[in-house]
Amino acid sequence: MKIAASVLLAVCAVALARADDGYRLWLRYDRMTQTPLHAAYAEAASTIVLASPVAEDSATGAAVSAELNQGLGGLLGVTPQIRRETVQSHPDLGDEGYAIDWERRDGHPAFVITANRNVGVLYGAFALLRELRLGRPLDHFALRSTPRIQRRMLDHWDNLNRTVERGYAGGSLWEWFVLPNFESPRYRDYARACASVGLNGAVVTNVNADALVLTPEWLSKVAALASAFRPYGVRVYLTARFSAPLEIGGLKTADPLDPAVAAWWRAKAREIHELIPDFGGFLVKANSEGQPGPQSYGRSHADGANMLADALAPVGGIVLWRAFVYEADARRDRCMQAYDEFEPYDGKFRPNVVVQIKNGPLDFQPREPFHPLFGAMPRTPLALEVQITQEYLGQGTHLAFLAPLWKETLDSDTFRPGRGSTVARVVDGSLSHNPISVIAGVANTGTDRNWTGHPLAQANWYAFGRLAWDHTLSSAQIASEWTHLTFGDDPRVTAPLERMLLESRETVVDYMDPLGLTGVFAEGHHYGPEPWLDKGRPDWTSVYYHHADSKGLGFDRTQSGSNALEQYAPVIAGIWRDEATCPEDLILWFHHVAWDRTMASGRPFWDEFCRHYQHGVDTVRGWRRTWDSLKAYVDPETHAHVSSLLAIQERDACWWRDASLLYFQTFSGRPLPPGVEPPAHDLPYYRAIQLHWMPGDPSGK
Numbered sequence: 295m296k297i298a299a300s301v302l303l304a305v306c307a308v309a310l311a312r313a314d315d316g317y318r319l320w321l322r323y324d325r326m327t328q329t330p331l332h333a334a335y336a337e338a339a340s341t342i343v344l345a346s347p348v349a350e351d352s353a354t355g356a357a358v359s360a361e362l363n364q365g366l367g368g369l370l371g372v373t374p375q376i377r378r379e380t381v382q383s384h385p386d387l388g389d390e391g392y393a394i395d396w397e398r399r400d401g402h403p404a405f406v407i408t409a410n411r412n413v414g415v416l417y418g419a420f421a422l423l424r425e426l427r428l429g430r431p432l433d434h435f436a437l438r439s440t441p442r443i444q445r446r447m448l449d450h451w452d453n454l455n456r457t458v459e460r461g462y463a464g465g466s467l468w469e470w471f472v473l474p475n476f477e478s479p480r481y482r483d484y485a486r487a488c489a490s491v492g493l494n495g496a497v498v499t500n501v502n503a504d505a506l507v508l509t510p511e512w513l514s515k516v517a518a519l520a521s522a523f524r525p526y527g528v529r530v531y532l533t534a535r536f537s538a539p540l541e542i543g544g545l546k547t548a549d550p551l552d553p554a555v556a557a558w559w560r561a562k563a564r565e566i567h568e569l570i571p572d573f574g575g576f577l578v579k580a581n582s583e584g585q586p587g588p589q590s591y592g593r594s595h596a597d598g599a600n601m602l603a604d605a606l607a608p609v610g611g612i613v614l615w616r617a618f619v620y621e622a623d624a625r626r627d628r629c630m631q632a633y634d635e636f637e638p639y640d641g642k643f644r645p646n647v648v649v650q651i652k653n654g655p656l657d658f659q660p661r662e663p664f665h666p667l668f669g670a671m672p673r674t675p676l677a678l679e680v681q682i683t684q685e686y687l688g689q690g691t692h693l694a695f696l697a698p699l700w701k702e703t704l705d706s707d708t709f710r711p712g713r714g715s716t717v718a719r720v721v722d723g724s725l726s727h728n729p730i731s732v733i734a735g736v737a738n739t740g741t742d743r744n745w746t747g748h749p750l751a752q753a754n755w756y757a758f759g760r761l762a763w764d765h766t767l768s769s770a771q772i773a774s775e776w777t778h779l780t781f782g783d784d785p786r787v788t789a790p791l792e793r794m795l796l797e798s799r800e801t802v803v804d805y806m807d808p809l810g811l812t813g814v815f816a817e818g819h820h821y822g823p824e825p826w827l828d829k830g831r832p833d834w835t836s837v838y839y840h841h842a843d844s845k846g847l848g849f850d851r852t853q854s855g856s857n858a859l860e861q862y863a864p865v866i867a868g869i870w871r872d873e874a875t876c877p878e879d880l881i882l883w884f885h886h887v888a889w890d891r892t893m894a895s896g897r898p899f900w901d902e903f904c905r906h907y908q909h910g911v912d913t914v915r916g917w918r919r920t921w922d923s924l925k926a927y928v929d930p931e932t933h934a935h936v937s938s939l940l941a942i943q944e945r946d947a948c949w950w951r952d953a954s955l956l957y958f959q960t961f962s963g964r965p966l967p968p969g970v971e972p973p974a975h976d977l978p979y980y981r982a983i984q985l986h987w988m989p990g991d992p993s994g995k
């Protein structure tokens with residue numbers, strides 16, 4: 295007896311000390327502590343009724359059963375009896391929605407998941423497990439949920455050589471060389487994680503596209519990925535290189551109005567559909583950053599998109615046509631060019647074309663105003679594209695929880711046609727009653743064992759899925775859910791960690807580019823500061839964006855400058871146009887602000903600007919202390935990993951502060967205000983820093 299007990303203790307100790315490699319993401323299903331609530335859960339969870347009008351589809355049905363068995367077994371030690379019932383369809387639940395009820399069946403409590411399709415049952419199963427894990431009271435189990443946006447997608451910038459453009463978590467998950475013969479179990483685990491947060495689409499290839507993926511040999515590999523994802527409701531999409539008819543089709547042109555070109559794409563769409571019956575469609579980056587497109591043939595974006603749309607319509611596919619375009623010579627403010635190019639084509643796209651727009655008019659900066667196109671194309675379905683991967687927010691090493699950034703865009707009011715016309719309502723289609731709605735996040739996944747490199751960056755994958763499903767959720771709720779699912783319920787851990795997550799995006803803004811500053815990132819890899827960058831193509835320099843001079847700092851986008859404000863509704867443009875009413879967190883985006891301008895705090899602009907950098911550094915230092923204090927309560931491997939990354943983040947925050955302030959001080963000529971630490975080195979030291987072989991850098995140098 296004595297021996298048995300000590301063996302048991304030893305086993306427990308080993309289990310506790312076992313390092314957690316992060317592979318399980320937020321789907322841990324560790325046993326919950328026993329409370330009366332959990333006993334009641336266990337009783338109800340021993341019978342799960344799956345109520346649906348459709349017959350069980352074996353693959354998704356098996357995924358549901360597997361999830362419930364694993365989840366309920368793990369959380370509660372219960373092996374559920376899973377019963378299927380055929381019921382009438384529930385129109386209010388749509389194709390993907392679900393209801394979860396706690397009812398009495400045959401005198402016993404049971405959970406009933408109702409949905410019209412198997413994938414809805416699957417989403418319901420994940421929701422049930424999440425809510426149990428989060429401790430929802432039983433009498434609150436009358437849940438109804440339907441997604442607000444139909445296509446909730448991850449865009450992978452994965453190359454066929456398995457590098458990932460702007461990827462900071464290792465290589466591409468797709469093992470192209472051994473596909474289709476070998477299907478890595480990770481494909482299933484990837485799709486399962488996506489489904490657990492409601493994501494239902496994956497563009498598996500980079501928008502800087504390679505036509506090779508459209509050849510028969512490669513399509514068979516894509517088909518294998520599609521079949522691994524299918525049970526979890528994740529449809530595959532591909533990027534289409536516009537010049538593919540030339541490169542792999544033997545044609546002499548890719549002119550979208552050439553009948554042979556259109557016929558080639560029609561045949562290609564049919565070929566893909568035969569291999570992948572639920573193929574989602576094409577994502578296209580055209581006439582942007584060197585990618586080919588219809589303008590190479592004197593045709594418009596609409597000509598190009600419509601030609602592909604006609605090819606895909608017979609097989610039920612859509613075209614996601616990106617609006618991330620700007621001309622090479624940049625005579626006009628770069629941030630105005632996408633609007634110039636797309637707005638005239640509103641209403642001229644086929645019904646199965648969606649124009650995909652980045653959250654801001656520049657390029658995934660830590661803070662930008664919302665893209666003016668969201669208020670300008672009421673007759674076109676518009677997709678919101680955000681970056682989950684942190685190209686401009688510290689990449690793989692900085693903590694930056696991005697729900698607040700995405701919410702800021704989604705909640706922005708375009709005031710077109712009137713108040714309440716938020717970006718969220720444009721994107722979810724409710725404003726213009728568009729039949730298609732899409733949201734896309736550039737993925738942060740890779741071959742790292744923990745999927746996302748930075749252990750806390752898992753929160754961004756989670757948050758994107760949750761917001762894509764329901765953009766009305768708050769950042770705080772999402773942060774809380776993720777923290778509890780990932781780190782358990784000890785408030786000594788969850789409270790400080792949630793606080794860190796919620797502060798983090800603003801903190802990165804503070805030490806990188808406060809008060810609406812943008813475009814100050816190092817050339818190529820975009821990791822550190824390079825505000826002095828003034829060589830090369832003008833709109834790829836930093837000086838193009840910050841306009842620092844002896845008078846002040848910032849890009850004048852009022853009538854006296856580029857007048858980019860004219861692209862916004864008069865109400866919002868009016869607020870932003872006046873320096874006195876423009877929110878300070880965007881002031882340098884819209885105005886050239888004098889160094890001595892008095893800010894809301896009463897301080898001169900220069901002092902305020904400097905204090906933001908210092909505040910960013912101080913906050914990261916505070917996180918390090920907080921994180922150290924959690925050591926006893928967090929898995930050791932994760933704790934050590936995050937500790938090291940926070941040390942890097944502090945080092946980099948100091949680097950950003952010192953390099954930026956020394957550089958801008960050459961224009962302001964003012965001393966650092968009290969409380970801002972003097973830089974550790976001089977400006978030439980920072981200007982000489984060069985980083986090589988940075989992860990995710992397509993130039994590879």
Ligand code: GCW
Nearest residue numbers: 451459460501502579618657
């Ligand atoms: O943010 C920029 C990136 C490019 C990227 C481009 C785009 C895929 O620096 O690497 O290319 O945006 O969105 O097309």
